[in-house]
Amino acid sequence: MQVHVKLHASLRKYLPAGALDDTVVLELPPGARVGDVVAALGIPTNHAKIAVVNGQQSDFDAVLQGGEQVSLFPPLAGG
Amino acid sequence: MAKTFRELMEEAKRLVPEWDVDRVRQELERGGDWLLLDVREKDEYREGHLPGAVSLPRGFLELRIEQVVPDKSKPIIAYCAGGTRSLLAAKQLREMGYENVVSMAGGFTAWKNKGFAWRQDRQFTPEQLTRYSRHFLLPEVGEEGQAKLLDAKVLLIGAGGLGSPTAFYLAAAGVGTIGIVDHDVVDLSNLQRQILHTNDRIGMPKVESARMTLQALNPDVKVIGYQERLSSENALRLFADYDVIVDGCDNFPTRYLVNDACVMLGKPNVHGSIFQFEGQAAVFYPKKGPCYRCLFPEPPPPGAAPSCAEAGVLGVLPGLIGCVQALETIKLILGVGRPLVGRMAYFDTLNMEVRIHKLRRDPKCPVCGEQPTITELIDYEEFCGLRTPGHAPAIQPAAAAR
Numbered sequence: 193m194q195v196h197v198k199l200h201a202s203l204r205k206y207l208p209a210g211a212l213d214d215t216v217v218l219e220l221p222p223g224a225r226v227g228d229v230v231a232a233l234g235i236p237t238n239h240a241k242i243a244v245v246n247g248q249q250s251d252f253d254a255v256l257q258g259g260e261q262v263s264l265f266p267p268l269a270g271g
Numbered sequence: 272m273a274k275t276f277r278e279l280m281e282e283a284k285r286l287v288p289e290w291d292v293d294r295v296r297q298e299l300e301r302g303g304d305w306l307l308l309d310v311r312e313k314d315e316y317r318e319g320h321l322p323g324a325v326s327l328p329r330g331f332l333e334l335r336i337e338q339v340v341p342d343k344s345k346p347i348i349a350y351c352a353g354g355t356r357s358l359l360a361a362k363q364l365r366e367m368g369y370e371n372v373v374s375m376a377g378g379f380t381a382w383k384n385k386g387f388a389w390r391q392d393r394q395f396t397p398e399q400l401t402r403y404s405r406h407f408l409l410p411e412v413g414e415e416g417q418a419k420l421l422d423a424k425v426l427l428i429g430a431g432g433l434g435s436p437t438a439f440y441l442a443a444a445g446v447g448t449i450g451i452v453d454h455d456v457v458d459l460s461n462l463q464r465q466i467l468h469t470n471d472r473i474g475m476p477k478v479e480s481a482r483m484t485l486q487a488l489n490p491d492v493k494v495i496g497y498q499e500r501l502s503s504e505n506a507l508r509l510f511a512d513y514d515v516i517v518d519g520c521d522n523f524p525t526r527y528l529v530n531d532a533c534v535m536l537g538k539p540n541v542h543g544s545i546f547q548f549e550g551q552a553a554v555f556y557p558k559k560g561p562c563y564r565c566l567f568p569e570p571p572p573p574g575a576a577p578s579c580a581e582a583g584v585l586g587v588l589p590g591l592i593g594c595v596q597a598l599e600t601i602k603l604i605l606g607v608g609r610p611l612v613g614r615m616a617y618f619d620t621l622n623m624e625v626r627i628h629k630l631r632r633d634p635k636c637p638v639c640g641e642q643p644t645i646t647e648l649i650d651y652e653e654f655c656g657l658r659t660p661g662h663a664p665a666i667q668p669a670a671a672a673r
Contacts, residue, residue: 200549200617200619201546201547201549201576202546202575202576202577202582213622214619214622236572236575238569238571238572238575239571239572239575239576241566241567241571242566242567242628244628247626247627247628247629248628248629249566249628249629249630249631263626263628265551265617266571266575266576267523267526267544267566267567267570267571267576268544268545268546268549268550268551268576269521269522269523269526269544269546269576269577269578269579270432270521270544270545270546270578270579270582270584270589271429271431271432271433271434271518271519271520271521271543271544271545271579271589
């Protein structure tokens, strides 16, 4: 199954080369969870703090069905 | 056929029930769903009106009534000074489809003469009437809302990139007391985005520079500067006097400190944070929605989320996010609209994408959850891994909003 993953702010450095619009399409096995997206992209687990799936905040252990839009956010420090 | 004034009044009396002031008071005391509509001129309303009455001068009645009262079945009691203008206004409302409109016979004069309760709103100076005239035109603000703004006290954490536009717009809007906590001085590298400050104020304390700018913009505003670093020792004392806290700082220890102090005091925390071309804003309102810790229970490892000083920032970005913070603050003060509680506005300005994400409370949150484990302010430098327990700071914490 496929999910579309968008990385924000300081997480963008984990995008594969050539990713358009800060988005990557990931192929994941059935039953994959949001946390597996983080691992698949090589993002240290304590760097991605908020996961949003289809516009709603999600747990990292939530199971994906395929076709979702997943956004991952770090906290932002600046002001 | 042309009608005389007398004929118009007779027609109005046939169409509109007239209640004397005793009957009106009885109905209001009974707690019915009545809208009290004062159709006198604004200056008459300002000198005194029935408690809870909405002002809509006769001259603007047809123009604005559908905005003020969209529901045509809403029961309305119209009144004026003596009962004539309100009778004609009520007739007009009936002709516009308002089904249940009565006119108060004898008007405000009879009401006052009976010794019934009335109130006088804040008296604005002629300068204020002009300065806030565009606010007065908005039903969501009006004179009552402007009085709330003038009475409001807002504390800004940081007079930097975010704090600058927030402070500017809150002062322009007439927020009566603006406190600013910032221990830093103006630096040349600030001026690319920190629009409160100017070239000739380099080296000046930011709170002093902010005070000069804001008071030049609007002398109605009292600006109180706290040239100190926000800490676990002073936060609860500083926050206690304010209605809304606006977090425009630039480091994680201060963000957790602001959050925890707001939760402990039950005060709304209007959050903004930025990174290069991206920014986010949210309102963390204790008991009404998630807090900052519900989203970020643990800080990122040191160095994982760089500050503006480390990663750079487009100068315009804090302008955008700081304006959202000012807007949300004003909505909270006025009690209008739908604040960003339980939602986060996220701006990706390089792609110009704006998204609103729904957030949720964490029932296990250590500060605002069902069984909080953090019940007093802690050592936030240590919590964020910036120093080990019992040691002096290993890393000099970033200055507030540097």
